[in-house]
Amino acid sequence: MKILIYSPLFYPSVGGIETVVTILAEEFVSLGHEVKLICQTSATDGKSFPFEVIRYPKPQKFLQLIQWCEVYFQPTISLKGIWPLLIFPKPWVVSHNNWYTRPDGRIAWQDRLKQFLLRFATGISVSQAIANHVSTPSTVINNPYQEDIFYEMPEVSRDRELVFLGRLVSDKGVDLLLDSVANLKNLGLFPKLTIIGTGIEETRLRQQVKHLKINEQVEFVGVKLEQELTKLLNAHKIMVIPSRWQEPFGIVALEGIACGCVIVGSEQGGLKDAINSCGITFPNGNIQVLTQILYDLLSDDNQLLKFREKSELHLIKHKKSLVAKAYIKVFERAVGQ
Numbered sequence: 624m625k626i627l628i629y630s631p632l633f634y635p636s637v638g639g640i641e642t643v644v645t646i647l648a649e650e651f652v653s654l655g656h657e658v659k660l661i662c663q664t665s666a667t668d669g670k671s672f673p674f675e676v677i678r679y680p681k682p683q684k685f686l687q688l689i690q691w692c693e694v695y696f697q698p699t700i701s702l703k704g705i706w707p708l709l710i711f712p713k714p715w716v717v718s719h720n721n722w723y724t725r726p727d728g729r730i731a732w733q734d735r736l737k738q739f740l741l742r743f744a745t746g747i748s749v750s751q752a753i754a755n756h757v758s759t760p761s762t763v764i765n766n767p768y769q770e771d772i773f774y775e776m777p778e779v780s781r782d783r784e785l786v787f788l789g790r791l792v793s794d795k796g797v798d799l800l801l802d803s804v805a806n807l808k809n810l811g812l813f814p815k816l817t818i819i820g821t822g823i824e825e826t827r828l829r830q831q832v833k834h835l836k837i838n839e840q841v842e843f844v845g846v847k848l849e850q851e852l853t854k855l856l857n858a859h860k861i862m863v864i865p866s867r868w869q870e871p872f873g874i875v876a877l878e879g880i881a882c883g884c885v886i887v888g889s890e891q892g893g894l895k896d897a898i899n900s901c902g903i904t905f906p907n908g909n910i911q912v913l914t915q916i917l918y919d920l921l922s923d924d925n926q927l928l929k930f931r932e933k934s935e936l937h938l939i940k941h942k943k944s945l946v947a948k949a950y951i952k953v954f955e956r957a958v959g960q
Contacts, residue, residue, distance in 0.1 A: 624656045624954060627692035627713075629704040633662035634670060639766075639874050640720050643749075644698050646767050648674050650947030659688060661704070689713060694954045700737045700744070714957040718747040718764075718950075719757050721871050745957040747950065749872040750893025762953055765896055767946035768877035770938070772849050775883045779857040784814035784921060786859040786884065788852075788875050791822030796865035796889070798824075798831055799910050803865075805835040806914040812921055816841045817859065819852070856882035860927055861920055864888035867908055873897035877941050885930040887916055900933045 630644045644660070649672070651658050658674035666678060677688065689695065689707040697704055699720045708715060723734040738758040746761030748754035754763050785804070789795050797818065804816050818828070818841065825843065832841045847855055856862070862879035864870070869892025876886050876897035886902030888894045895904050903920075905912040920926055939945070 624951070624958070625691060625693040626651055626656055626658045626696060626954065627688050627694070628658065628660040628696045628698070629662075629701060630660060630698050631663040631701055631703070633660065633664045633676065634672075635667045636664045639872075640698055642769070642874060643720070643766050645672075646769065646943050647698075647947055647950060648672070650767075650943050651951070653944075654947060654951060656951070659691070661685065661688065663703075686710060694958055696954070697744075700741065702733065702736065702740075705740065714954075714960070715744045716747065716954055716957050717741060717744040718749065719753045719761060719871075720749050720766075722753070722756055722869070745953060745960070747953055750896040752869065752891075752893040752896070753871050762949075764946060764949045764953070765941060766872050766874050766877070767941050767943045768874055768881060768938075770881060770942060773853055773856070773878045773881040775881070776854060776857045779854055781858060781860055781883065783817060783859045784861060785816040785917070786819065786856060786862050786879075787816065787864075788819045788856070788862065788879070789864070791818070791820055791824045791828060793824055794866060794868045795822075796867045796908070797828055799865045799867070799908065799913065800863050801828065801831050801835060801837065801841065802910050803914045803917060804837050804840060806910065807918060807921070808837060808840070810914075810918055812918060813840060814917070814921055817855065818843045819845070819847050819855065821846055853882055856884060859884055861885050861887055861917070862902075863913075863917070864894060865913060866892075866894065868892070869907070870894040870897075876902075877938065880934045881938055883931060883934070885920065885927050887913070887920070899937045901930055901937050903930075 632641050648658050652673045661677050685707050689711045694714045696716045698718045700717045723737050741759045748761040748763050749766050754761050862884040866889045871893050873894040880901045886898045888898050889907040890904035891907045903916050
């Protein structure tokens, strides 16, 4: 099958959608399909991929690629990438990786237009919450993770308690986690917290650490990648994902589970699909419940072990090859229609 992918953001841009797109495209190729990818992201190095990447194609080239493909795939609908279908209609598949709203929750005209256009596409939702949100039927296929990068390292001592991995922005709720660590201190527990990542809130979060007098418990380590990141996650018992907003899914949870962490995350949105039986969820923004959950887990290693025992069965469903095959089945159905 000739698959054309339109993903405005792609390597060297780093994010959840970029990661999923790269995984899927590589797996499609390994399954014997021909893949080409269009993006609107400039290259900063000569990194190669097992598929052709076309950056900023001119209109004529875009039309040629549409003519070439048998199925046109958009990971999250992009209005700028739809116009060629008006000239050369092709089976169109859209995976819903996010909410069709503005960051503040408003529904703008662009969102209404996207919801209208989705009736002409075959849909895939990355979580049941997203499927419930979109206005047209879709097949739920949870996201994959990079099992060749994230896995358990028995040789690494799991001697650290809490870890956060993600962008340091207000939506991710790191300040809530810091308040919870301070609450645990008042309850007689002194867990160490490692914060992996950077962002515009870092300075304010460092100030909060000083204000709460938990300096000796919290360490900011910046961005970590691949083997170094995997080793660091393996050194921790619990990954906390305290997002204020409703996560569409949460690949970071899969990465933590694969590295042997029990996950504690906010319950609204699709994050609970990613966590499944490998951790506990709490109401978004509820510091008191978060504190109690962490207190209970940190006080009972047997409870942690019970959650970790469920990880293998959960992760199997998110293996790259299985997720890619599920996508191909949807593509084949779209082509058949």
